[in-house]
Amino acid sequence: MTDTAAMLDALDAPQLRELARHLMAEMRVKQVMIDKLTHEMAALKRLKFAAQSEAFHVGQKSLLEETIDTDLEALAQEIERLTSPSAEEREKRQPKRAPLPAHLPRREIHHEPQSTTCSCGCQMKRIGEDIAEKLDYQPGVFTVERHVRGKWVCSHCQTLVQAPVAPHIIDKGMPTCGLLAQVLVAKYGDHLPLYRQEGIFERAGMAIARSTLAQWVGMCGVQLQPLVDALREELLTHAVLHADETPVAMLKPGNGKTHRAYLWSYCTTSMHPVQAVVFDFAESRGGRHAAEFLGPWRGTLVCDDYSGYKALFRLGITEAGCMAHARRKFHQLWANHKSQIAEQALTLFWRLYEIERDVQEMDDAQRKAVRQQRSRPAADALHAWLAAQRQRVPDGSATAKAIDYSLGRWGPLTRYLDDGALPIDNNWIENRIRPIAVGRSNWLFAGSLRAGKRAAAVMSLIHSARLNGHDPYLYLRDILERLPTQPASRIDDLLPHRWQPAA
Template sequence: MEMSLESLSKEELIALINKEKQSYGEERIAELEEENAYLKSQLEMYKRMQFGQKRERFEGDPAQIALPFEAAVEQIAVQEEILKEKIGYVRKRPNHKGRAALPSHLPVEEIEIYPQGDLSEMVCIGKEVTEELDYEPARFLIKRYIRYKYAAKNGEGVKIGQLPERVIDRGIPSTGLLASILTDKYQDHLPLYRQKQRFAREDIRIASSTLEGWTKEALIKLEPLYEQLVFDMKSKGYWQVDESPIKVLESDKKGACHQGYYWVYHSPLDGMVLFDYQPTRGSAGAKTMLESFKGYLQTDGYAVYEKHGRRKDVVHLACWAHARREFERALENDKARAQIALSMIQKLYAVERKAKEQMLDADAIKELRLNESLPIINELGKWIFEQIKSTLPKSQIGKAMQYSYARWDALSAYLYDGNLLIDNNQIENAIRPLAIGRKNYLFAGSHDAAQRAAIIYSFFAICKKHNVNPYNWLKNTLQNIATINHKDIADLFPQNFSKGQ
């Protein structure tokens, strides 16, 4: 018979509640004790894993069943049938519409294949030709120069064959090997220690210090050409400028790397690129190049550039790509207004695509921009001016509007000349290989080493701009830089390199 709570007296009800509490408390205590024991066992296990002996972590239970190391006979047979079927499938020519044409400039190795068996009673009625693209790993060889000596019969002199110019006097690396080492490191981002491993696979033992010395000497040979590049760059009237960090081991603080910077200068009109290493990102870092610059200067919103952009002989151009990024960041903050700004900026880029597709010259580009881009810029400017009044300055949409509003003249300045670009993207593309290389070799050994690296980064960036093979250019330059007339040194610039050399 069930007991009704309504029939209990107040004292009986209180007694029943206390009994239930006690019962619940005992169950809860048991649960907590069980949980505590489990957590203690887990803690002991983690302690053993972290602080115990290595063998203790991996000793197994003696009762544990041994892992199988060989498949059963039946499984092996099934696997063989599967492999047989798959191999037969991959041998069949896959159906496809066609294949890419093979390069015509490569050497061809012909391999003639005749039918098996007796062919004496048969007549050849034709042949089928199949081609494939092959590859052989880089080949090392020794060049042995044997110079013959001749003495005059009358005993009045001796002649000997002249050695070709060598990059490292009395050193063993050829220009080809040095060009390969520098191209692998600074173009393909392969650090010297990995190149050393590759040499070792060919049973060629070269010390790390030797590789570093070869690299240094080869870069020093390029210094006169780099100085000419600096001189020529200073005469250009349109620069794009950006900077990128590089860690340097040489530091005033013990145990710490110094944060240096590559200041990168790009001349869009002729595809010249200059990397200049400086220990600082402050105004002193750009002083060497920018203090004497006159013309159009295109940059992001960094304060150092703003300072130089205010000089009377400089027209400062801002970058629409940076302005666009600010509004893209504001999409989560204020999607409606961010999209309005982005749609108008997109129209500006549509005008640029139109000019490119029609292959217009500079005058025609300027005319197109004044007719189509200027009205868009005016509309966007009026919209920002009105909207910024009712926008929180610290919100992302407020920051985006403020970024463009503060640089409106500089953002509009690309309308002055059809040769000017709408953004700074080309110089960011020139810096990208540096960022990739930084992830591989991490730092430069010294400030001098960082500046020597700036030399080769400059010329490899120019090679890329002018579609020049960097290895071929570097090999040719190392062979000729010591003997070329100083008046003709600019002939060694990558843009002047002939593919036939």
């Protein structure tokens, strides 16, 4: 007989019952811990192959170099704006460039005075011309625009007339607005770093140094910033906004290592006639960044349960929760463990989303009426079911945590029921951020805070153009052509939701 058996034989019936109760309680606690760890392990296994390395390698070195060049050019442009150098000084600073390759196709664009009749009444004679060559790019093909400006002189009074040089986004620069738009969309829309574009251009017949591409990007970033500022002001006139944030690695100056920065995103709802998204790059996830971006705005913010937003709600901003986040926790339980409770929860959540599909095209008043009639009873049934199930599951389990999340945020989660202008979840902004994940795998990190803010600004215009059904390349090419002569009072006409292509 073993020692354990001998010990059990020595116990009387009450002692055995007490021991059994103790062992059962201990087993339940251990089972809860096992379930929790099993859930976390299953979730980690699903995420395993999404892990990214932040090792500093040759590709990242190329990205760092182009970022530095771009930042330097942007700083030079901003300094020039502040110092207002004379025309002679600007001429001295203008670098001398080599002639464009003779083998590239050329297209001549002639600029002549509107009238070649002199003010004295004589007919002027053409005595020469000035030619400026600009490098253009159609996907896969380089061409050269030859801008020919004829010189006309009056033989009687020697008056000279010539068409003025058209203003350009880069003064006396080589690239056309089409080439600049291509570089910007490729870098910030298609997430192709400049060192990759350098190779693509070389294969197309024109080697453009990466440092030159970086200078163009820096110049354009400075010129486009007023338009991005106008887009942010437009965004903050709306009563309902989405908000979310996603991590982006940013290089720490001096030591070649990266730390986690964040790209904050704000946009109008899918139900609003004005479609706009603005990205804001910040060096951390601190809630102060959201407060600085939103400023005095006091509308309703649709967001997740991140603590960084809590200070905003104390300032008077109304919180609207994300039903998708609550549903997602049950979906993980079902996907990882085939939990029957999670499956029942998903069925109840599905009823709410089924109603949302029916009201998507309605106006706010109609949407609110249908939600009160159909969604409110469905939400009440879900709440009662969650409360009942919570009494049946042990504390600390993954199921308990999923239920507690929904019950603890029930007010913000169901705020949409009383406001037809509110969406049921935050998926709209999450879909705007999703392309950034592709970018992270290509450009890997932001080389500086300035580079991150420039990327956020250009991406705001590119993604807002897409939201409004525009081709980002055509949109950027057009606004880059029009910006130099666009009055500041009419800058709003170039915003993506108001833009009309030039006739």
